Amino acid sequence: MAIEDDVLVIGGGLAGATAALAAAEEDVRVRLVSYKQSTLRHASGLIDILGYTPAGEGPLVDPFDALEGLPEGHPYERVGTEAVREALEFFDDIAGDAYDGAHTDANALVPTHGGTVKPTARYPASTAAGLASDDRDTLLVGFETLPDFEAPLAAAHLEAAGAPFAARGVTVRFPGLVRDDAKVTRYAHLLDHDEAVTTAAGETTARDALAETVRGHLEDETRVGFPAILGDDHAAEVRADLGERLAVDVFEVPMGPPSLPGMRLEDLLYDALEDAGVRVTTGVPVVDYETESDGTDATGPDRIDRVIVDRHGAEVPHRADQYVLATGGLVGKGVDSERERVFEPIFDCHVPHAADRYEWFVDDVFGDQPYARFGLPVDRDLRPLDAGDEPEFRNLRAAGAVLGGYDFAAEKSGSGVSLATGYAAGQRAGREGGE
Amino acid sequence: MSDAEQPTDDGVPGDDEFEPIQVFPEAEDMDLRPGADDCYKCSTCDTNCPVAEVDDEFPGPKFQGPEQWRLKRQDDRDIDDSVMKCSNCMRCDSACPSDVPLSQMHNTARGEYVEEQMEKFSREYVRNRILANYRRLAPLGSMFPRTTNFVMGLSATQWLGEKVLGITGEREFPEFATETFREWWTARGGAQVRNEDKRIAYFHGCYSNYNTPEVGKALVRVYEHLGYEIMVPDQHCSGTPMFANGMLEDARRSAETNVRELGAAIADGADIVASCSSCSMSLRQEYPELFDFEGTEEVAANTWDAVEYLRVHEDLEGELEGTSVGDEFENFAYHAPCHARNQGLDGQTMEVLAPIDGVEARDVGDSCSGISGTYGWKAENYETSMKIGDEMFDHMEDADAETGLTECPTCSMQMEHGTGYEITHTLEVLEAALVGTEADSQ
Numbered sequence: 001m002a003i004e005d006d007v008l009v010i011g012g013g014l015a016g017a018t019a020a021l022a023a024a025e026e027d028v029r030v031r032l033v034s035y036k037q038s039t040l041r042h043a044s045g046l047i048d049i050l051g052y053t054p055a056g057e058g059p060l061v062d063p064f065d066a067l068e069g070l071p072e073g074h075p076y077e078r079v080g081t082e083a084v085r086e087a088l089e090f091f092d093d094i095a096g097d098a099y100d101g102a103h104t105d106a107n108a109l110v111p112t113h114g115g116t117v118k119p120t121a122r123y124p125a126s127t128a129a130g131l132a133s134d135d136r137d138t139l140l141v142g143f144e145t146l147p148d149f150e151a152p153l154a155a156a157h158l159e160a161a162g163a164p165f166a167a168r169g170v171t172v173r174f175p176g177l178v179r180d181d182a183k184v185t186r187y188a189h190l191l192d193h194d195e196a197v198t199t200a201a202g203e204t205t206a207r208d209a210l211a212e213t214v215r216g217h218l219e220d221e222t223r224v225g226f227p228a229i230l231g232d233d234h235a236a237e238v239r240a241d242l243g244e245r246l247a248v249d250v251f252e253v254p255m256g257p258p259s260l261p262g263m264r265l266e267d268l269l270y271d272a273l274e275d276a277g278v279r280v281t282t283g284v285p286v287v288d289y290e291t292e293s294d295g296t297d298a299t300g301p302d303r304i305d306r307v308i309v310d311r312h313g314a315e316v317p318h319r320a321d322q323y324v325l326a327t328g329g330l331v332g333k334g335v336d337s338e339r340e341r342v343f344e345p346i347f348d349c350h351v352p353h354a355a356d357r358y359e360w361f362v363d364d365v366f367g368d369q370p371y372a373r374f375g376l377p378v379d380r381d382l383r384p385l386d387a388g389d390e391p392e393f394r395n396l397r398a399a400g401a402v403l404g405g406y407d408f409a410a411e412k413s414g415s416g417v418s419l420a421t422g423y424a425a426g427q428r429a430g431r432e433g434g435e
Numbered sequence: 436m437s438d439a440e441q442p443t444d445d446g447v448p449g450d451d452e453f454e455p456i457q458v459f460p461e462a463e464d465m466d467l468r469p470g471a472d473d474c475y476k477c478s479t480c481d482t483n484c485p486v487a488e489v490d491d492e493f494p495g496p497k498f499q500g501p502e503q504w505r506l507k508r509q510d511d512r513d514i515d516d517s518v519m520k521c522s523n524c525m526r527c528d529s530a531c532p533s534d535v536p537l538s539q540m541h542n543t544a545r546g547e548y549v550e551e552q553m554e555k556f557s558r559e560y561v562r563n564r565i566l567a568n569y570r571r572l573a574p575l576g577s578m579f580p581r582t583t584n585f586v587m588g589l590s591a592t593q594w595l596g597e598k599v600l601g602i603t604g605e606r607e608f609p610e611f612a613t614e615t616f617r618e619w620w621t622a623r624g625g626a627q628v629r630n631e632d633k634r635i636a637y638f639h640g641c642y643s644n645y646n647t648p649e650v651g652k653a654l655v656r657v658y659e660h661l662g663y664e665i666m667v668p669d670q671h672c673s674g675t676p677m678f679a680n681g682m683l684e685d686a687r688r689s690a691e692t693n694v695r696e697l698g699a700a701i702a703d704g705a706d707i708v709a710s711c712s713s714c715s716m717s718l719r720q721e722y723p724e725l726f727d728f729e730g731t732e733e734v735a736a737n738t739w740d741a742v743e744y745l746r747v748h749e750d751l752e753g754e755l756e757g758t759s760v761g762d763e764f765e766n767f768a769y770h771a772p773c774h775a776r777n778q779g780l781d782g783q784t785m786e787v788l789a790p791i792d793g794v795e796a797r798d799v800g801d802s803c804s805g806i807s808g809t810y811g812w813k814a815e816n817y818e819t820s821m822k823i824g825d826e827m828f829d830h831m832e833d834a835d836a837e838t839g840l841t842e843c844p845t846c847s848m849q850m851e852h853g854t855g856y857e858i859t860h861t862l863e864v865l866e867a868a869l870v871g872t873e874a875d876s877q
Contacts, residue, residue: 001750033779036532041479178491181498183481185488258482274798279786283529284779311779312719313736316747332532 002306002317005031005279006433009426010286010307010346011326011334013038015400015418017269019324022090022426024276028434032278033309033318035285038266039332044254045228045261046110047091047099047122047419049084050076051412059119062105063416073405075417078380079424084416087423088121094272098264100128109133113149113227113255115157119412124261126235130225130251132163139221140169140253141214145180146187148256149227170217175199175209187229188260191238207238211245218246228252228260235264284311286318286346291393301391307346322395322429325349325376325384326422329401329408335375342374344402349376349384349392352404368407375404382425395432397425467504467543470536474501480527480537485803486520489822493520496527500540507544514548519559521545522807522816522823523679524773525716539724542678549681562600566809567680570672570689573611573645580611603817606852609646609844616644616651620667630664635744636700636707637667638693640714642844653866654710654741660870661749666705668696673714675774676809678721690726693718697738698730707738710862712775712842713808715740719778740780740842742787742861752790758868759792766836767796767859770827770850772843773803784840784861791868796840799830804841806849821853828853840864 007023009016012034020032052058053066054074060066067081076084092102099122101108107119109132117132130138138158142151151169158167176190176197190197190206199209214224224242230252231238243250254261273280287310291302306319325347327334336345342353342360353374354360360371376384376398383391384398399421401408408414480496481487487495494517506512518541527537553560565572576583586592587608597604614622616639635658643650658665670693677686697707697718709715718738722731745751767788771781781801788796805823810816831839831854839850839858847858 001747003746036534037479037483037530039532041482042477179494181494182491183478183484183487183495185482185484186491189488258478263482280782281779282781283777309779311743313723313732314719314739316743316779 002319003031005029005318005320007031007322007324007426007429008033008307008318008320009324009326011038011324011328011332011400011402012280012282013040013326013328013332013400013418014043014265014269014415015402015422016324016326017273018087018091018419018422019326019399019426019429020278021094021269021272021276022423023322023324023430023433024273024278025427026430026434028430030276030278030430031318031320032273032280033284033286034280034282036283039328040262040266040269042257042259042331043262043265043415044112044118044259045124045265046118046120046127046254047088047101047415048119048412049088049107049121049416051107051119052410054407054411056410059109059117060107063107063119063121064105071405073377075378075403075406075421076413078378078382079420080380083424084420087420088416090423091122091419095122095268098125098268099123100125111154111158111163111225111253113154113253115154115161117158117161117163121416124252124254124264126228126230126239126252126261127254128251129223129249130253132158134223135164136223136249137166137221138168138223138225139214139218139248140167140225141217142169142171142227143174144171145174145177145182146184146227146229149253154253168219168221172213172217175213176206184229184255184258184260185232188232188235191229192231192234194241207241208245211242214246218248221248223249223251225251225253228255232260232264235260281309284309284316286310289347301394303394304347304396320433322433323393323397324422324425324429325396325398325402326400326418326425327402329375330371332401334400334402337374344376344384347384347392347396349398350386351375352377352387372407372409373404375402377404381428382421397429399425467536467540470540471501471504473533474535475533477532479532480530480535483526483530485524485526485805485823486522486819490520490819493517496521496537496541499544500527500537501535503544504540513552514544516548516552518545518548519681520816522803522805522810522820523675524803524807525777526773526803528720529777536724538721542683542721542725545678545681546683550683553681558599558601562602562813563680563809564682564685565600566602566812567677567682568672568685569676570641573641576611577615577645580613584610597814601814602812603814605817606812606848609642609848611645612648614648616648617667619648619652620655625667626659626665628659628662628664630662631704633662634664634666634703634705636697636705637665638670638673638697638707638709638714638718638738639667640670640673640709640711643710647844647860650710650860650862653860653862654708656870657745657862657865658708661745661754666700666703668700670696673709673711673717674721675713675717678717678725679808679810683725687726690722690731691728694722694726694728694730694734697734701730701733701737706744707734708741708744709738710741710842710860711844712740712772712778712780713845716774716778740775740778740783742783742842742865743778743780746783746787751787755787755790755865755868757792758790760794760864760867764794764859764864764867765838766834767794767838767840767864768799768831768834768836768856769796769840770799770804770831770846771801772841772846773807775842776801784842787861788864791864794864794868795836797834797836799827799834802826802830804843804846804849806845808845811845811849820849824849824853831856
């Protein structure tokens with residue numbers, strides 16, 4: 001017996017979770033299998049659609065205007081602008097109050113921990129008071145023990161970039177932490193639970209102590225930004241509490257990995273998966289597949305009959321009618337490489353690349369890197385194509401960073417492509433799987 | 436084998452001329468360098484560590500694993516004593532996006548620390564040795580279970596345990612059953628079903644033998660109901676508490692027995708099933724990571740969680756469709772143990788129970804229970820253990836249920852301790868649905 005479902009999604013990041021949620025809208029049984037934790041924990045939590053064109057023009061004011069001009073083969077071109085809009089609405093419904101930005105098509109400009117601004121379509125509510133288009137003067141507060149965010153430098157960068165407000169940065173000691181290398185989850189836990197902490201002033205609570213630490217540095221700024229460690233499960237409450245004590249608006253500046261806004265997004269998606277009745281299996285990899293071998297239809301692409309999940313040596317077959325591959329790109333390991341080739345490890349789908357590995361990259365680190373576009377080519381139904389442009393399988397679709405033909409880091413399109421292709425692949429898999 | 440001995444470009448002309456370079460001086464039992472090299476410092480493991488989130492003295496899995504391994508290449512470096520703060524929940528293993536064998540690194544570092552740095556006459560060593568070797572003490576307690584339960588329940592005993600040994604006096608010791616699972620098995624005349632084609636060997640572990648034989652009995656009734664011949668091979672502790680306490684030599688002895696006995700059962704045509712999620716974890720993952728007895732890999736590949744085995748080898752959903760359980764079960768607050776999570780079994784119980792009428796289960800989320808075997812029994816860890824457990828306790832209280840459900844013995848102790856709920860094992864629910872309760876069958 002295999003473990004049976006109608007739709008099986010492989011991969012648990014933004015694309016996989018969106019695909020599973022979209023499929024679950026139909027009347028089908030959906031399972032999501034994820035090996036290790038997804039790269040959402042590396043993610044800023046920002047939902048970008050398109051910040052720059054593939055030619056590097058930008059930051060774009062309206063990403064939707066630019067979608068029509070994308071080259072053939074770009075994931076957005078494959079699914080079409082309408083699917084991008086639908087996917088974003090789908091996300092807005094799931095995110096509810098946790099995200100802002102749905103009031104306009106235009107990109108928002110969110111300050112990052114480096115003091116640059118990132119064009120993005122949606123942003124966590126925790127970052128809302130910090131937008132660079134807002135002209136209120138800003139105090140950025142960094143912590144000695146979190147060197148990833150150098151507040152005075154970030155403030156100087158923002159001013160140099162022409163932000164329409166005065167920005168100032170200070171670095172303080174986070175009250176109540178004894179370790180220099182405490183994890184971001186430890187900061188968040190202290191604030192979430194408003195734990196008792198001991199400072200020079202005596203015993204107090206974590207939120208009080210932090211507010212008191214910042215108070216002396218506050219001049220006439222009306223908003224204060226912190227690195228994104230302000231709570232996990234109770235982040236809104238932590239921000240409100242700090243804001244009330246300091247009589248300012250408090251916001252978070254998204255950080256590099258590991259990232260609490262990314263983890264909160266992950267929680268939000270997995271809660272939605274549970275509510276939608278999606279069955280989730282984590283911690284084990286899909287390692288192989290078998291095709292149907294009844295021989296009734298020898299022409300055309302194969303159908304995947306089952307995939308094999310490895311549980312520490314035991315092979316557990318999982319069967320579904322429709323499959324979605326959302327295993328990520330080079331970082332998520334949905335696309336892998338050896339010295340001689342670039343490949344997709346589960347189904348060995350075709351990944352176009354130069355035979356000579358010295359053509360996989362260019363010397364300019366920030367140049368137009370061919371490897372950044374490595375991934376699966378797909379048809380307009382998101383089915384991976386073989387070297388002859390024929391679908392590899394009849395019942396496999398691909399979504400997210402496993403797709404090729406775009407450079408999400410340069411375009412700032414990673415989340416949007418995952419949402420749009422995850423949504424489209426999941427919806428189609430759900431409809432076909434229900435037939 | 437080190438990287439240096441392993442040419443990476445297999446098949447490329449010129450391989451024959453590859454000359455290995457010895458990068459590190461000492462030959463080790465186990466080369467962890469590739470694992471250390473795979474770490475790209477994303478810190479995802481750290482954000483999954485339940486201890487680092489609440490305990491300021493613990494530097495987290497990234498340090499305990501790859502960083503400490505690298506530091507150890509310097510001759511003058513000892514293992515940092517914070518390694519004993521790791522609870523061995525193994526959540527870092529399933530967190531790592533780069534396949535770094537974190538728990539293997541922790542287990543070896545802890546073993547080295549205990550072997551070379553821990554004072555053998557210290558209270559900590561003696562206490563840990565006792566906790567790790569529960570399997571050796573349990574038969575004594577089990578000989579006179581009522582007396583033992585009475586004595587262990589005395590507040591004077593708990594006070595002594597805390598003062599003399601550093602075992603927390605906050606917890607009540609688990610009660611010994613008046614008849615062990617193996618005694619029951621022998622008394623009933625062993626297997627009641629013979630079947631050459633469907634045969635399993637049951638790894639009951641210590642807890643369902645000495646403390647909760649009802650779990651083992653439920654497994655026997657469910658599997659016999661489905662036509663399986665059951666073997667109950669000789670066995671020792673799975674080793675989980677020994678790994679967690681750095682007692683690798685004790686673990687090695689136990690593992691050797693288990694691999695030999697279970698290997699023989701496999702040769703007789705059986706697959707191995709375990710009812711405890713930490714036992715199956717140990718046989719499947721830790722044995723092949725730490726030991727290389729003949730047959731270790733084969734035992735690992737043929738070991739299953741008892742419910743998972745039925746899902747894959749039977750139409751369990753079909754069998755359960757339309758079944759019901761009586762009033763003996765209320766609604767459940769279900770906690771997936773970390774060691775089940777690591778085997779991809781986190782959603783299994785909720786899925787399996789769904790078709791049974793009369794059982795409502797609520798998953799209380801992905802937090803760690805905090806007890807992690809022997810960890811939460813140590814006086815110095817008690818407070819941390821309860822802080823970690825807080826999230827689970829809150830979610831249990833929020834769930835519309837008055838009883839708990841889980842597959843791990845020590846998680847069940849923690850669930851009971853934190854909420855006062857009675858805790859059931861999933862196999863007992865399957866037994867009630869498929870076979871009826873013990874009372875029905877008599």
